[in-house]
Amino acid sequence: xxxxxxxxxxxxxxxxxxxxxxxxxxxxxxxxxxxxxxxxxxxxxxxxxxxxxxxxxxxxxxxxxxxxxxxxxxxxxxxxxxxxxxxxxxxxxxxxxxxxxxxxxxxxxxxxxxxxxxxxxxxxxxxxxxxxxxxxxxxxxxxxxxxxxxxxxxxxxxxxxxxxxxxxxxxxxxxxxxxxxxxxxxxxxxxxxxxxxxxxxxxxxxxxxxxxxxxxxxxxxxxxxxxxxxxxxxxxxxxxxxxxxxxxxxxxxxxxxxxxxxxxxxxxxxxxxxxxxxxxxxxxxxxxxxxxxxxxxxxxxxxxxxxxxxxxxxxxxxxxxxxxxxxxxxxxxxxxxxxxxxxxxxxxxxxxxxxxxxxxxxxxxxxxxxxxxxxxxx
Amino acid sequence: xxxxxxxxxxxxxxxxxxxxxxxxxxxxxxxxxxxxxxxxxxxxxxxxxxxxxxxxxxxxxxxxxxxxxxxxxxxxxxxxxxxxxxxxxxxxxxxxxxxxxxxxxxxxxxxxxxxxxxxxxxxxxxxxxxxxxxxxxxxxxxxxxxxxxxxxxxxxxxxxxxxxxxxxxxxxxxxxxxxxxxxxxxxxxxxxxxxxxxxxxxxxxxxxxxxxxxxxxxxxxxxxxxxxxxxxxxxxxxxxxxxxxxxxxxxxxxxxxxxxxxxxxxxxxxxxxxxxxxxxxxxxxxxxxxxxxxxxxxxxxxxxxxxxxxxxxxxxxxxxxxxxxxxxxxxxxxxxxxxxxxxxxxxxxxxxxxxxxxxxxxxxxxxxxxxxxxxxxxxxxxxxxxxxxxxxxxxxxxxxxxxxxxxxxxxxxxxxxxxxxxxxxxxxxxxxxxxxxxxxxxxxxxxxxxxxxxxxxxxxxxxxxxxxxxxxxxxxxxxxxxxxxxxxxxxxxxxxxxxxxxxxxxxxxxxxxxxxxxxxxxxxxxxxxxxxxxxxxxxxxxxxxxxxxxxxxxxxxxxxxxxxxxxxxxxxxxxxxxxxxxxxxxxxxxxxxxxxxxxxxxxxxxxxxxxxxxxxxxx
Ligand SMILES: Cc1cc2nc3c(=O)[nH]c(=O)nc-3n(C[C@H](O)[C@H](O)[C@H](O)COP(=O)(O)OP(=O)(O)OC[C@H]3O[C@@H](n4cnc5c(N)ncnc54)[C@H](O)[C@@H]3O)c2cc1C
Ligand code: SF4
Ligand code: SF4
Numbered sequence: 001x002x003x004x005x006x007x008x009x010x011x012x013x014x015x016x017x018x019x020x021x022x023x024x025x026x027x028x029x030x031x032x033x034x035x036x037x038x039x040x041x042x043x044x045x046x047x048x049x050x051x052x053x054x055x056x057x058x059x060x061x062x063x064x065x066x067x068x069x070x071x072x073x074x075x076x077x078x079x080x081x082x083x084x085x086x087x088x089x090x091x092x093x094x095x096x097x098x099x100x101x102x103x104x105x106x107x108x109x110x111x112x113x114x115x116x117x118x119x120x121x122x123x124x125x126x127x128x129x130x131x132x133x134x135x136x137x138x139x140x141x142x143x144x145x146x147x148x149x150x151x152x153x154x155x156x157x158x159x160x161x162x163x164x165x166x167x168x169x170x171x172x173x174x175x176x177x178x179x180x181x182x183x184x185x186x187x188x189x190x191x192x193x194x195x196x197x198x199x200x201x202x203x204x205x206x207x208x209x210x211x212x213x214x215x216x217x218x219x220x221x222x223x224x225x226x227x228x229x230x231x232x233x234x235x236x237x238x239x240x241x242x243x244x245x246x247x248x249x250x251x252x253x254x255x256x257x258x259x260x261x262x263x264x265x266x267x268x269x270x271x272x273x274x275x276x277x278x279x280x281x282x283x284x285x286x287x288x289x290x291x292x293x294x295x296x297x298x299x300x301x302x303x304x305x306x307x308x309x310x311x312x313x314x315x316x317x318x319x320x321x322x323x324x325x326x327x328x329x330x331x332x333x334x335x336x337x338x339x340x341x342x343x344x345x346x347x348x349x350x351x352x353x354x355x356x357x358x359x360x361x362x363x364x365x366x367x368x369x370x371x372x373x374x375x376x377x378x
Numbered sequence: 379x380x381x382x383x384x385x386x387x388x389x390x391x392x393x394x395x396x397x398x399x400x401x402x403x404x405x406x407x408x409x410x411x412x413x414x415x416x417x418x419x420x421x422x423x424x425x426x427x428x429x430x431x432x433x434x435x436x437x438x439x440x441x442x443x444x445x446x447x448x449x450x451x452x453x454x455x456x457x458x459x460x461x462x463x464x465x466x467x468x469x470x471x472x473x474x475x476x477x478x479x480x481x482x483x484x485x486x487x488x489x490x491x492x493x494x495x496x497x498x499x500x501x502x503x504x505x506x507x508x509x510x511x512x513x514x515x516x517x518x519x520x521x522x523x524x525x526x527x528x529x530x531x532x533x534x535x536x537x538x539x540x541x542x543x544x545x546x547x548x549x550x551x552x553x554x555x556x557x558x559x560x561x562x563x564x565x566x567x568x569x570x571x572x573x574x575x576x577x578x579x580x581x582x583x584x585x586x587x588x589x590x591x592x593x594x595x596x597x598x599x600x601x602x603x604x605x606x607x608x609x610x611x612x613x614x615x616x617x618x619x620x621x622x623x624x625x626x627x628x629x630x631x632x633x634x635x636x637x638x639x640x641x642x643x644x645x646x647x648x649x650x651x652x653x654x655x656x657x658x659x660x661x662x663x664x665x666x667x668x669x670x671x672x673x674x675x676x677x678x679x680x681x682x683x684x685x686x687x688x689x690x691x692x693x694x695x696x697x698x699x700x701x702x703x704x705x706x707x708x709x710x711x712x713x714x715x716x717x718x719x720x721x722x723x724x725x726x727x728x729x730x731x732x733x734x735x736x737x738x739x740x741x742x743x744x745x746x747x748x749x750x751x752x753x754x755x756x757x758x759x760x761x762x763x764x765x766x767x768x769x770x771x772x773x774x775x776x777x778x779x780x781x782x783x784x785x786x787x788x789x790x791x792x793x794x795x796x797x798x799x800x801x802x803x804x805x806x807x808x809x810x811x812x813x814x815x816x817x818x819x820x821x822x823x824x825x826x827x828x829x830x831x832x833x834x835x836x837x838x839x840x841x842x843x844x845x846x847x848x849x850x851x852x853x854x855x856x857x858x859x860x861x862x863x864x865x866x867x868x869x870x871x872x873x874x875x876x877x878x879x880x881x882x883x884x885x886x887x888x889x890x891x892x893x894x895x896x897x898x899x900x901x902x903x904x905x906x907x908x909x910x911x912x913x914x915x916x917x918x919x920x921x922x923x924x925x926x927x928x929x930x931x932x933x934x935x936x937x938x939x940x941x942x943x944x945x946x947x948x949x950x951x952x953x954x955x956x957x958x959x960x961x962x963x964x965x966x967x968x969x970x971x972x973x974x975x976x977x978x979x980x981x982x983x984x985x986x987x988x989x990x991x992x993x994x995x996x997x
Contacts, residue, residue: 162478
């Protein structure tokens with residue numbers, strides 16, 4: 001790190017600076033940093049500097065039994081931890097050839113959409129934070145708590161649920177839970193209109209987001225940008241539709257798109273997808289089938305997964321999240337690699353997109369692009 | 379979404395929230411809107427643990443599954459010893475615990491659960507020395523999850539949500555219709571796939587090991603089966619058991635009664651798994667797999683009298699120690715009750731022969747048709763050998779001694795079973811039976827008789843007419859439940875709670891039935907066998923042949939008097955001293971004549987006497 005904040009050459013002494021935009025910066029998302037070379041307020045060069053968040057997950061899973069890993073992997077991603085449990089479970093089920101009961105598929109769908117809404121609320125708050133509109137983050141964090149209450153009731157825990165596991169889910173839905181979920185969905189629906197007034201119809205925010213780091217369709221494709229961000233450019237690609245998992249192929253929903261690809265389009269895209277998630281949950285509640293919630297699985301202490309490898313990808317609030325898992329037939333994974341949803345945007349595309357922007361745009365760009373450092377630093 | 383309504387005043391609507399209650403819980407705990415009936419957190423919250431010490435068996439599965447290494451099994455002084463349990467109990471380090479609750483989901487005894495308690499405070503004493511901080515903290519974080527938080531129950535795991543595999547892999551058994559027409563082995567044995575699936579259920583807790591009289595390395599051989607390493611599995615088995623083909627079929631399997639999985643579901647099929655392992659390895663491979671170290675000869679000769687499981691076990695272990703062994707056996711072949719008692723449909727000759735052939739291959743000399751006391755004198759053996767092991771078993775029949783029991787047509791279980799075995803092996807053409815047979819007894823031996831009789835009747839007359847009568851009621855019948863069920867399937871009629879009064883004889887001196895009476899109780903207050911009858915309550919059961927299966931007795935007439943006088947006997951059995959010696963010089967004893975009551979105890983005894991003998995001779 002010694003090159004940080006060094007002089008860039010005597011003649012540029014007062015022209016160019018290196019700025020360490022790291023964990024201590026209030027606009028930074030988590031333990032990640034960009035080393036930014038600026039000239040005046042304008043960004044000339046961006047060097048992503050990951051590492052502070054590294055916890056060695058990929059290596060740790062190799063040392064734990066297949067089932068023990070369920071308690072470890074949700075911690076890869078704080079805003080939307082359940083996605084990790086789902087990918088891992090689906091991967092294991094694929095390798096083992098296990099059929100998951102339908103009711104479990106619906107419960108998984110509800111959990112994933114609840115987590116997605118939770119992540120969107122985080123995201124709305126992020127935009128508020130980066131624009132100085134702190135009310136937004138207070139509201140969204142408080143509303144997310146209602147979801148956490150429901151998670152706590154269903155799974156026994158608020159953040160890291162460890163509830164989706166190979167074969168299905170850990171328990172059936174408690175009595176009265178679905179009714180409370182419906183109430184919460186209705187409540188969030190009402191709140192969404194409040195968010196509109198606070199954020200999306202707020203001329204100051206709209207002005208601030210317009211034209212912020214527009215992504216072209218070509219760049220989106222070239223840099224592997226996924227999720228709401230690619231849809232904000234007009235490309236209709238959604239993993240839930242492209243390779244359906246859980247009960248997404250049984251639930252009718254339309255994926256919205258924007259065209260501009262700029263900060264506003266991205267923010268609006270997420271706002272619209274929030275609506276879609278509420279609708280999916282409502283339909284899942286209506287269509288919820290009866291039956292068991294977990295296929296018969298082996299004893300977790302003698303749990304072996306047949307030799308093979310799989311790549312499983314799922315839609316998350318910040319893009320396509322995926323695991324590549326290799327099993328050598330033993331009781332622990334041989335290798336697991338994680339591809340986070342914002343991996344390419346935060347590490348690679350940032351080096352192109354941020355050049356030419358102003359310093360104060362970095363935090364807001366990260367918020368609208370939903371850059372989540374654990375996606376690339378684990 | 380409508381963007382037209384843009385307004386700078388929109389955000390002001392947030393003012394109305396100024397007077398709303400906060401969403402999060404404050405301390406002291408409050409009720410939440412989501413679950414208003416529950417103060418604080420949700421009904422199935424995963425908070426701090428609670429463990430029912432009495433229910434817990436100390437299997438350690440919680441420790442094995444814990445992904446954070448938060449659980450340690452610690453020997454507790456304040457738990458009572460109970461069968462099928464250790465005295466270890468979990469202790470939890472809340473500095474590590476991630477509250478996943480996996481430990482609760484794998485708990486075999488359903489003793490461990492979690493409470494809704496989540497507030498954990500740690501106050502550093504102000505006057506504490508900083509050097510003690512580590513201990514202070516760990517003392518506070520490491521907690522015994524005893525029954526303390528039960529008044530606030532949270533996450534618990536009923537069987538329905540257990541992660542354990544509670545259902546046993548079903549064993550293929552011949553249909554009653556098919557099996558009652560022959561003496562072909564009725565249990566088919568596991569295929570590889572079935573065995574691996576059954577082995578997968580084991581949590582490797584080792585509780586079974588404690589219950590097994592020879593402390594077999596059960597979790598180890600089951601694990602090897604799971605890994606499809608048959609050679610390793612057989613190696614583990616032979617560490618303690620020289621008769622695995624036999625035990626894999628007819629062992630009384632005390633291990634399965636102790637199996638921790640049995641607390642919630644079906645215990646592991648430990649016995650069938652053993653059978654699967656040894657059945658899967660051909661005898662030709664045994665030597666290369668099992669005998670890696672050359673046996674060092676110790677130039678001493680030991681005579682074993684009686685080639686039942688106890689004698690064979692002693693011969694096996696002593697051979698491995700380098701002794702030269704000779705077995706003297708009265709019968710035509712060794713095996714004892716395994717060959718002449720247990721019916722072939724439970725234990726075929728081929729299985730028994732495989733075990734014995736391996737023991738023979740160690741160089742054990744076997745002198746069959748040599749009854750000690752008749753073909754050869756006891757004292758001659760005693761003088762020619764460095765030591766003698768007695769293992770002659772309980773081979774005399776015991777009679778009810780009721781009037782008429784001495785008539786022809788009343789036979790003893792062991793005589794009948796041994797003839798049946800010879801018949802099954804095609805050594806004799808026929809066993810003498812009639813169309814109406816009555817068996818007296820409620821133990822496994824009696825069921826062996828009635829089920830064998832049913833087969834013989836089926837083969838000879840095409841129909842079954844066997845009645846079995848016993849003192850005990852069904853709830854206290856000493857036989858295994860499987861015997862009761864399977865005999866009924868084969869057509870045996872069981873009459874419980876009745877005692878024999880007299881055998882009824884017709885004018886030609888032939889048996890025509892049994893006069894029986896109600897048995898009020900079998901045991902007295904001190905739980906001693908002391909049946910009480912109601913002679914008023916009488917009934918007659920017709921039968922033209924009666925088999926008495928009420929127990930066996932030993933025959934010590936072959937032992938010379940000088941030796942016998944130095945030995946101690948109690949209730950027909952030889953009493954050993956603390957060194958496992960008989961009191962008579964050079965003479966050791968094992969099997970039913972010492973302990974009983976089954977094959978695996980005979981094996982354990984054989985090993986014990988081998989060790990005692992080696993200690994003495996090799997000192
Ligand atoms: C019908 C029946 C069914 C049983 N079923 C089971 C079962 O399913 N599972 C189980 O675990 N246990 C069972 N048992 C109990 C088990 O068979 C005995 O506990 C076990 O065989 C005792 O072994 P042992 O070596 O002490 O004696 P034995 O097996 O009785 O062997 C004694 C041997 O000594 C020989 N012998 C006796 N006197 C002399 C002599 N003077 N000279 C030379 N040789 C002599 C005999 O011929 C015999 O071969 C059963 C018992 C019976 C009677
Ligand atoms: S809750 Fe999880 S981490 Fe805590 S002791 Fe139990 S298994 Fe270990
Ligand atoms: S067989 Fe049963 S008692 Fe024995 S180690 Fe396995 S689970 Fe434990």
